[in-house]
Amino acid sequence: MTEPILEMRGISKRFGTTQALADVSLALYPGEIHALLGENGAGKSTLIKVMTGIHRPDQGEVWLNGRSITINNPLEAQRHGIAAIHQEPMIFPDLNVAENIFIGHGNRGSIVRWRQMYREAADILARLDVKLDVRSSARGLTLAAQQVVEIAKALSLDVRVLIMDEPTASLSAHEVDQLFKLAKTLKANGVSILFISHRMEEVFSIADRVTVLRDGRFVSTHPASEVTPESAIRDMVGRHMDDFFAKTDKEPGDLLLSVRGLSKDNVFHDINFDVRAGEVVGFAGLVGSRRTDVALALFGIETADAGSVTLNGQPVTIRTPQQAVKLGLAYVTEDRRQLGLTMPMSITTNITLPTLHQYANRFGLVQQRAERQTAETFQQRLSIRTPDVDRPAGTLSGGNQQKVVLSKWLNTQPRLLILDEPTRGIDVGAKAEVHQIIDELAQQGMGIIMISSDLPEVLAMSDRIVVMREGRQMATLNRSEATQERVMAAAMGQTK
Ligand SMILES: Nc1ncnc2c1ncn2[C@@H]1O[C@H](COP(=O)(O)OP(=O)(O)OP(=O)(O)O)[C@@H](O)[C@H]1O
Ligand SMILES: [Mg+2]
Secondary structure, eight states, rough: OOOOOEEEEEEEEEETEEHHHEEEEEETTOEEEEEEEOOSSSSSSHHHHHHHHSSSEEEEEETTTTTOOOOHHHHHHHHHEEEOOOOOOOOTTTTTTHHHHGGGGOSSSSSSHHHHHHHHHHHHHHHHOOOOTSSBTTOOOOOOHHHHHHHHHHSSSSOOOEEEEEETTOOOOHHHHHHHHHHHHHTTTOEEEEEEEEEHHHHHHHSEEEEETTTTEEEEEEGGGGGOOHHHHHHSSSSOOOOOOOOOOOOOEEEEEEEEEETTTTTTEEEEEEEEOOOOEEEEEHHHTTTHHHHHHHSSOOSSSSSEEEETTEEOOOOHHHHHHHHTEEEEEEEEIIOOOTTTTTTTHHGGGGGGGGGGGSSSSSSSHHHHHHHHHHHHTTOOOOOOOOSGGSSSSSSHHHHHHHHHHHHTOOEEEEEESSEEEOHHHHHHHHHHHHHHHHHHEEEEEOOOOOHHHHHHHHHHHEETTTTTEEEEEEETTTOOOHHHHHHOOOOO
């Protein structure tokens, strides 16, 4: 029997009245890929933050190579060979890509070996098959690109335990493949990998063992060969449930949005598509395919240089998000930290912020009870895990924060809703619920643009799929003709 490299023994951690972890144990062996599963708020990230010295446990011990150790901070964890890719990328916008990748290395020697740093950074990105200039500034990187930098940062270290907290949440199938190839190489070299994901198909394609947490407690550890997606979901939610949702077939209504020849220099070129009332138009593509830039241009955050946008038959030029909202658009951003949520404010305030005027009485005072009721309705519908909607949004787990962002924009009842990675980081149960809400909104006549890197999701939900690659529209596929293979081929640049 080999010994575990890293062992968590009886770990407990409490935040105020929330028992995030209660007596959790987990062993990681050399050369294994171990998946950690659980619903949003189950305690996965908290366990990882204990492993990497971000949190100190209230109880329990961490053992490394048969010795009990104390990890006081992430740098100490790194010295022990433990590195983590965190759920929310920690990127310094004032540094460039390469500097971000090597920032964790500390200052060994006074002269930074620039040329070597750039070469190594470019090398790691090439292994991930991602086109990202190592000298470009990190400011303004898309979330997917930030995640790639976060991954490269961990891969640049000499690790024995690599922890990945939803590393693939914003990545599309191709980058996920590359990442998994690298993970398998590390595994072959005896590295132990702990992997968190809400995408079941990924978990089962790569994991050797699977551990499930529920409500901060350990539920089970099994060899992956003995686990099915159904049994894993049952362990996670404590009952049987289906993780997919069937879209309603329906005749589309009037033309809502028409985009012709939309271009922005060096960003995207000649984009053409229509959205009718009641339609879901999916946007698929690899990391860096510029789907988000098109959405930002439609919503008035970026400006296009050429082309036309017609809304309800009227030509429009949208220059600000305020104007977009007035015209009946809403945009659920992919990056909840930059544009989506105000972390210190309450969950209720975050949800009702864009519609606050609706809660004011005739004296202009906000009726807190009505506001709270709205928040509680969404809390129940999307199972936002919190003891109280008055808590700051920043105290929620990643997936639960995403549910608040969604609630906020669903509550504005727009005519055209742009969703950018709507279910990123959301657990299987809540994901089916989000899909059902999207379907209901479409049935009520809302037009929906859905950017998603989750290919099964795009295929399941879209009436039509626009596939982009490096700022160009490679294909527009109808629901009946869209398959995983065709979307992938177009995204990779193979025009039939
Ligand atoms: N800094 C904090 N302050 C207060 N509560 C916290 C804090 N961090 C986590 N929690 C709470 O601890 C619980 C576990 O959160 P954690 O982030 O570990 O969940 P998770 O399993 O990673 O979920 P997700 O899949 O959504 O990322 C949640 O109820 C969360 O609200
Ligand atoms: Mg988490």
